[in-house]
Amino acid sequence: MVKPNPRFLPWLKEELAEVVEEEIRAKSVTIHTGCRMTRIDNSGGHLQVVCEDLTLDADMVLVATGVLPNSEIAAAAGIELGPNNSIAVDNRLMTSDPHVYAAGDCADAVHVVTGQKTWIPLALRANRAGWAVADNVCGRDIALSGVVGTAVFKVFDLQVARTGLNRKEAAAAGFETAEVAIKTRSRAHAHPGASTIHVSMVGDTNTGRLLGTQMVGHEGVAHRINAPAVALHAQMTVEQFSQTDLSYAPPFGPTWDPCLTAANQLLKKL
Ligand SMILES: Cc1cc2nc3c(=O)[nH]c(=O)nc-3n(C[C@H](O)[C@H](O)[C@H](O)COP(=O)(O)OP(=O)(O)OC[C@H]3O[C@@H](n4cnc5c(N)ncnc54)[C@H](O)[C@@H]3O)c2cc1C
Numbered sequence: 001m002v003k004p005n006p007r008f009l010p011w012l013k014e015e016l017a018e019v020v021e022e023e024i025r026a027k028s029v030t031i032h033t034g035c036r037m038t039r040i041d042n043s044g045g046h047l048q049v050v051c052e053d054l055t056l057d058a059d060m061v062l063v064a065t066g067v068l069p070n071s072e073i074a075a076a077a078g079i080e081l082g083p084n085n086s087i088a089v090d091n092r093l094m095t096s097d098p099h100v101y102a103a104g105d106c107a108d109a110v111h112v113v114t115g116q117k118t119w120i121p122l123a124l125r126a127n128r129a130g131w132a133v134a135d136n137v138c139g140r141d142i143a144l145s146g147v148v149g150t151a152v153f154k155v156f157d158l159q160v161a162r163t164g165l166n167r168k169e170a171a172a173a174g175f176e177t178a179e180v181a182i183k184t185r186s187r188a189h190a191h192p193g194a195s196t197i198h199v200s201m202v203g204d205t206n207t208g209r210l211l212g213t214q215m216v217g218h219e220g221v222a223h224r225i226n227a228p229a230v231a232l233h234a235q236m237t238v239e240q241f242s243q244t245d246l247s248y249a250p251p252f253g254p255t256w257d258p259c260l261t262a263a264n265q266l267l268k269k270l
Contacts, residue, residue, distance in 0.1 A: 006034045011166055013200035015181045016216040023158040032056075067121060069106045082108035086119040091143040093133045101137060103129035110146035113164050113211055113232055114173040120149045148232040152222045161225035164212030164232045167202050176205045178269035184258045186220040188250035195219060199262040201228070201238070208237040208270050213259065220253055227259050238266050 008031055009017040024031060035051040040061055042048075047058040069086040080096035082088035087102040089095055091110065095102050105121035107129060125147050135142040150163040170177045179202045187194035197217035204211055213228035215221045231241040242263035248255050256264070 008033050011168075012160070012162070012216075013166065013179070013181050013214055016160075016198050016200055016214055019198055019216045020155055020158060020160055023156055027156050067105065069119060069121070071106050074100070074102065074106070082117045083119040088117065089129075091145070092136050092141070093129055093144070094136070101133040103133045109144070112146040112148050112235070113170075116173065118147065118149070120147055120151075122147075122149075122151060145233065148229055150225060150229040152225060154222075157218055158216060159218065159221035160214075160216050161221050162212070162214045163225050163229040164210070165202060166200075166212055166214065170202055170204070170211045175211060177202050177211065178205050178266060179203075180262055180265040180269065182258070182262045182265055184256075184261050185254055186217055186258075187252065188248075188254055191250040197221060197224075197258045199258045201259075201262040201266045203238040203266050203270050205270055208239055210236055210238050210241050210263075213262070215258070220258075224253075224257070224259060227257070238263050238270060242267055 007014065007017060008021045012020065021031060032054060035054050037049060037051050039050050040047060041050055047061055049056040049058055049061060069084060071081060071085050071087045074087045074095065075081055075085070077097070079100060080088040086108040087095055087106050089102050089107045093101045093103050093107070104126040108117045108119050109125055110116070111118040128144065132142040132144055148164050152159065152161040165173065167177050167179045179200065181198065181200040183196055183198055185194040186197050195218040197215065197220060200214040202211045203209065210228065210231050213225065215225055227244070227246060228241065242260055246257040246260060248257065
């Protein structure tokens with residue numbers, strides 16, 4: 001039987017995931033996807049990662065299998081749980097027990113794009129929720145609007161960013177979607193040192209709403225994702241976002257910001 005070979009970074013648009021994969025391979029790192037690890041052997045300091053069809057020798061093994069919400073104490077106390085068994089909270093961080101509040105990676109949040117509860121454990125939300133709990137228990141009424149899942153990370157010299165929904169997540173949330181993936185430059189044409197920026201953008205064909213954006217590039221990605229993130233919070237349409245007055249000067253980007261070029265291309269499909 002031929003085993004499916006899962007895509008590297010399956011949540012990232014294929015063209016963008018290939019750029020990340022290439023960056024990693026260029027640094028002589030081998031990627032094996034679809035290998036189920038069964039055990040790690042250690043005989044006399046000699047490590048072996050044993051998979052079903054593959055055994056790899058190792059000097060050191062770093063296991064990064066994701067995180068889960070630490071909600072056992074809340075569950076044992078009969079407090080309602082949300083997605084992925086995170087602790088369900090309202091917009092003031094109150095749990096189903098009005099005497100108990102929850103904040104941080106253990107708690108859920110509303111996804112501003114879908115309007116549904118979600119569990120996206122990231123630092124800003126955790127920190128903001130902690131402050132909001134302190135305010136609320138001390139009598140200052142603070143309600144949080146939710147998250148859009150804005151995240152950035154660096155792979156060697158490459159910046160990878162996302163905000164909102166990818167196409168699969170948008171379809172699962174009931175949206176009819178259109179998507180584009182564009183390539184543009186990190187600096188103006190005549191400016192030396194430019195590199196490629198890849199942008200993928202998803203919109204709702206029924207309402208024209210912007211649903212999500214992903215971006216990969218060697219410069220100008222990590223903070224550029226904040227423009228579509230704010231647009232998602234404002235529930236902008238792709239057309240409204242395409243009209244925004246974003247900055248331009250040759251060292252920082254093309255005249256049309258990469259986000260605007262993606263929005264203009266996406267508009268043609270909506
Ligand atoms: C390697 C790594 C890199 C990350 N990078 C980013 C990033 O770049 N951007 C980003 O947004 N997020 C990032 N995150 C996620 C971010 O760190 C978390 O979202 C954030 O720390 C969550 O804060 P928290 O207070 O909920 O939990 P934590 O920071 O995990 O704090 C929980 C604390 O509670 C303690 N604790 C647990 N159980 C008990 C108990 N029973 N009694 C007493 N104390 C207990 C723990 O020891 C810990 O000190 C990263 C996470 C990791 C692991």
